[in-house]
Amino acid sequence: MRSAAAFLALLLCLYWTRAQGESGGVTENDITQTEVQSEILDVKATSDQTNITPDIWAELEELRDMVIQHSVELRKMEKLEQENTAIQARLTASEIKNAVLEARLNTAENVVEELKRENTVLEARMSSNELQVEELKRENAEQPKVAFSVGLTDAGYVGPFNTEITLKFSKIFTNIGQAYSPTTGVFTAPVRGTYYFRFTGFETRSSNWMGIYLYHNDKRITISDDINDSHGYVSVSNGFVLQLEKGDVIYLVLPSGYLVYDSANNRTTFSGFLLFAM
Incomplete structure (x- = not known):
């Protein structure tokens, strides 16, 4: 216990x-x-x-x-x-x-x-x-490279003549593609396309008509002229965009009885170039 x-x-x-x-x-x-x-x-x-x-x-x-x-x-x-x-x-x-x-x-x-x-x-x-x-x-x-810019002459006056003549621009500034001929004064389209052309004309003698025609093949496109009715100088200019086929020709013509003037200052000229081929 x-x-x-x-x-x-x-x-x-x-x-x-x-x-x-x-x-x-x-x-x-x-x-x-x-x-x-x-x-x-x-x-x-x-x-x-x-x-x-x-x-x-x-x-x-x-x-x-x-x-x-x-x-x-x-x-x-x-x-x-x-x-x-x-x-x-x-x-x-x-x-x-x-x-x-x-x-x-x-x-x-x-x-x-x-x-x-x-x-x-x-x-x-x-x-x-x-x-x-x-x-x-x-x-x-x-695409062909085509462009030209030429002057008429350094000799001064050309004309007047009794008939129309093709103006031969002998001073070559640019002739890429050689489509312009200074011998004939004619531009020949190397390809089908759209081209731009421009020209100017100049004259110094009074009381004389000065003018230039632009031709496409046998077709006259324009007449650009003026008369020297004072003792000042006169000039004309114009430009066109034209659609040409291969082989078409463009050239400038001096009308009968007309004259133009050019010198080293290059007052009378002709230019053109290919915008685009077609």
């Missing part, structure tokens, strides 16, 4: 100690080997008085060791739970970062794909433009 009473008293003390820890007085972490040993010494003193058997003492020591071990394991478990909570928080943060990175990566990939598509379109346009440039180069290379 006494042994049972002592053991019951020890259990009540341990229960009271744990209750104090749960209520804030003493925690499980405060249970130390010294406190347990103190309680056992008290029980041992009681056992000396009540003749507790050695088996009960051994059981108390074993119980002490179990309590100490339980406390240590409990602290380890709490530490592991804290570490696990921290790891879970880190994992959650990492998952969020990974989700953000994946979203950014997907966006970047979409941008790259869009840039690739745009680059493909630009390359196609560039190739098309290069082909067009090459085509224009070929057309430009194939």
